[in-house]
Amino acid sequence: MAGLIPTTIPNLGTGHEMALPDRLRDDVRELEGDIIRLRHQLHRRPEIGLHLPETQQAVLGALSDLPLEISTGTSCTSVTAVLRGTATAAGSGPAPAVLLRGDMDALPVREPAAEFSSTIDGTMHACGHDLHVAMLAGAARLLSAHRDALCGDVVFMFQPGEEGYDGAGRMLAEGVLEAAGPRVQRAYGMHVIAGNLARGQFTTRPGTMMASSDGLAVTVTGTGGHGSAPHRARDPISVAAEMITSLQTMVTRQFDIFDPVVVTVGSFHAGTKRNIIPEQASFDATVRTFSPAARERIETASVRLCQAIAAAHGLEADVRFTTEYPVTANDPVQAEFAAGVVADVFGADRFTPMRTPDAGAEDFSRVLEEVPGCYLFLGACPQDDFEAAADNHSPLAQFDDSVLADGCLLHANLAIRALQDIS
Numbered sequence: 108m109a110g111l112i113p114t115t116i117p118n119l120g121t122g123h124e125m126a127l128p129d130r131l132r133d134d135v136r137e138l139e140g141d142i143i144r145l146r147h148q149l150h151r152r153p154e155i156g157l158h159l160p161e162t163q164q165a166v167l168g169a170l171s172d173l174p175l176e177i178s179t180g181t182s183c184t185s186v187t188a189v190l191r192g193t194a195t196a197a198g199s200g201p202a203p204a205v206l207l208r209g210d211m212d213a214l215p216v217r218e219p220a221a222e223f224s225s226t227i228d229g230t231m232h233a234c235g236h237d238l239h240v241a242m243l244a245g246a247a248r249l250l251s252a253h254r255d256a257l258c259g260d261v262v263f264m265f266q267p268g269e270e271g272y273d274g275a276g277r278m279l280a281e282g283v284l285e286a287a288g289p290r291v292q293r294a295y296g297m298h299v300i301a302g303n304l305a306r307g308q309f310t311t312r313p314g315t316m317m318a319s320s321d322g323l324a325v326t327v328t329g330t331g332g333h334g335s336a337p338h339r340a341r342d343p344i345s346v347a348a349e350m351i352t353s354l355q356t357m358v359t360r361q362f363d364i365f366d367p368v369v370v371t372v373g374s375f376h377a378g379t380k381r382n383i384i385p386e387q388a389s390f391d392a393t394v395r396t397f398s399p400a401a402r403e404r405i406e407t408a409s410v411r412l413c414q415a416i417a418a419a420h421g422l423e424a425d426v427r428f429t430t431e432y433p434v435t436a437n438d439p440v441q442a443e444f445a446a447g448v449v450a451d452v453f454g455a456d457r458f459t460p461m462r463t464p465d466a467g468a469e470d471f472s473r474v475l476e477e478v479p480g481c482y483l484f485l486g487a488c489p490q491d492d493f494e495a496a497a498d499n500h501s502p503l504a505q506f507d508d509s510v511l512a513d514g515c516l517l518h519a520n521l522a523i524r525a526l527q528d529i530s
């Protein structure tokens with residue numbers, strides 16, 4: 108499987124008469140065609156979940172000629188690559204390390220036929236993770252050509268299973284933060300956005316950037332009976348319906364509107380026929396919060412509410428709150444640092460401060476719980492009217508190749524400058 112063209116590396120990093128930022132900018136243009144080709148290759152062969160064998164092979168192929176220490180996951184098809192910087196002073200103790208992350212998995216979405224569209228029916232890179240892989244592989248190549256600018260080591264985290272499989276949690280358990288030896292001291296990632304952000308714009312914010320995502324699953328058990336005689340049965344449907352309504356009342360009456368929560372019941376199942384009271388009714392909700400405090404409180408409050416409503420009507424309820432991804436929170440200093448790097452590399456007009464957090468969730472949150480760092484969004488909408496464009500996860504979501512080189516360049520600059528900061 109063809110990776111990035113191996114012969115490009117000797118041509119990079121040679122313009123020593125130029126300042127480093129200009130050399131990086133020149134070199135990424137050299138790589139751009141290869142980065143785009145890799146993205147198209149990945150886009151045609153999307154894979155879902157924690158096991159992405161073809162994607163893993165494509166990444167290994169793209170990195171094969173680079174001076175990296177590569178390991179692969181045992182509980183998932185992750186790839187971890189370590190690049191040793193050579194600007195570190197000898198004998199000054201272990202070099203510091205920073206982490207750059209790209210997620211790799213696709214979604215169960217059927218993509219309409221188009222240029223380089225998916226050849227796997229019902230599977231699509233509808234969240235743009237193919238761009239993330241290509242940008243990170245490009246950054247590995249670019250930084251490999253500029254090891255002499257790295258005052259420490261870079262860990263490249265190619266992660267499967269972001270879309271609800273907690274691939275980040277698996278990679279943390281397998282030691283990705285210690286891949287270079289000493290634990291990484293900074294971590295950065297970025298996500299391309301198909302709609303609602305202009306092409307080429309970077310955005311992020313200090314503190315909470317994305318929501319936590321948890322689940323509330325409830326099964327109400329009553330006693331079945333004839334629809335004409337509810338007093339001789341125990342109707343689980345009316346009780347479950349009361350829970351669903353009361354959950355919204357709970358949101359407005361028990362939670363601060365300036366620390367919002369979202370509870371959405373996305374599935375409800377009960378019954379077979381209108382004149383039969385069933386034994387059971389069940390529903391499933393997604394729960395989003397924007398602070399660890401609200402997250403902790405809503406678990407207790409929602410479980411208590413559902414159990415108490417069931418008890419009030421003399422029925423049983425099995426109520427399960429399952430935690431998924433925590434709040435994605437940027438370190439305030441690192442958010443400012445990343446915004447500064449964007450402004451410095453691309454110009455201040457390429458950075459849009461993010462006014463409010465996004466209610467989506469992201470398992471890079473697990474890395475940011477452990478290491479100060481920053482997650483950014485990068486607008487990748489091909490059309491100028493980005494507000495009318497389809498969002499990520501839509502079968503109509505489109506991501507423009509023109510942002511790949513800039514994403515790659517930002518990765519490289521974040522790593523170089525973060526290591527300078529630490530040293």
Ligand SMILES: [Zn+2]
Pocket residue numbers: 234270499500
């Ligand atoms: Zn997604």
Ligand SMILES: [Zn+2]
Pocket residue numbers: 234235236269298
């Ligand atoms: Zn995504």
